[in-house]
Amino acid sequence: MESGSDCCKTCRPDDNDRRAWLKGGVGACAVALLVGIGCSPELAQAALTLAQRDALTPDQIIELMKKGNERFRSGRMNPQDFLAQKRASASGQYPAAIILSCIDSRAPAEIILDIGIGETVNARVAGNVSNPDMLGSMEFACAVAGAKVILVMGHTACGAIKGAIDNVQLGNLTGLLESIKPAIEETQYEGERTSKNAGFVDAVAQSNVRYTIGAIRNISPILADLERGGKIRIVGAMYDLNNGKVNFMS
Template identity: 85%
Template sequence: MESGSDCCKTCHPDDNGRRVWLRRGLSAGAIALLAGIGCGPGVAEAALTQAQRDALTPDQIIEIMKKGNERFRSGRMKPQDFLAQKRASASGQYPAAVILSCIDSRAPAEIILDIGIGDTFNARVAGNVSNPDMLGSMEFACAVAGAKVILVMGHTACGAIKGAIDNVQLGNLTGLLESIKPAIEMTQYGGERTSKNAGFVDAVAQSNVRHTIDVVRSNSSILADLEKNGKLRIVGAMYDLNNGKVSFMS
């Protein structure tokens, strides 16, 4: 447990308790719960707590991510005390969501959604594809650790998508790109179907997000059942490298 002086540093007015991502979007019950959290001695609430996470619905968690992206785009991101978050989450973690995104260096999910340490499980792999290892990780995150949302996030100008379109052959990357190829076939597009056409690349990236979601639902009965019972939402999104917007897909 951190000292009282550390807590007071954590809960300075500008931060107003990084103890929850965003109070906006919370239910009345969750707001009442958070109203009693203060900066008394021995309190270190910099990271999401189990009570706070459990008070959120999947829809509220998605709304929190949307609001975070709005702050990122406006340049008005919340102050992040990463050391306080590290200290608060060291003894336990209660992430609200799993984010499966691409390895691309220009699309770091925690930054573009303005979230901090302990808020989300984050998985990154070229082309945001899913495999048995990824599914097992998601099953742990949701069925064991209690995450309520799986967000599969692709992005514009994705190099993995271009590689799949071009049938690139390169060691272990070859097999990874094979996972993307079904998305190429399912993409309806009237223009030039090549990696040189940015519009086609982005259309395939959207199809690939939907394909990955289908893979998750089809290959994990655990996650499919959680979603069916309303305990989990599996959603997709596209991140635009140019304007910074994360567009959630219905």
């Protein structure tokens, strides 16, 4: 490209948060603009490399997720060149995080956090519950692939939560819902404790996120040791279907 204005077409100032994923907080396009040279869509949209991922701390990764959600809510999501990301990640993956979320069609983590190919490992199961298969996947993501954050993300108006509250019996779903029931018992709530009460459903969903995080720490010594050593962070969040906000839980 011959002019800085051409670069701005593909690398807008709003893209700085996206660039932070790629350069540990220093955007490739921001650097290009400062020195007066152009940058290609390949550079702008490439997947994470090992060095770029390793330059990020767990706290920085969480902050970038928050900023991605802010872009989603404002309708100013970064342009994603999925073909460039596919090519860049074909020879290896260096994800920054693994996200355990619900299968609900209204809560796709990659979209609501404005994340591209190769940036996160995404595990989805009704009610975002933990089980041996999920724990094994998390251990692979963190201990082998090098992810630094485990995000357990529930959401409002969760059908799996409602089913557990109602004691639904339906084939293999019955056993899955049993995994949620301890969270129901742990939920302190003054009011109607039924699936018709949206406030109670959401309170249980939050309890379920915390319960899942506890299960991860208690059942996986590998992940617990990584967290104790400061190599990873395990955090929870709730996604609000109404306003699109991901509320991270302390």
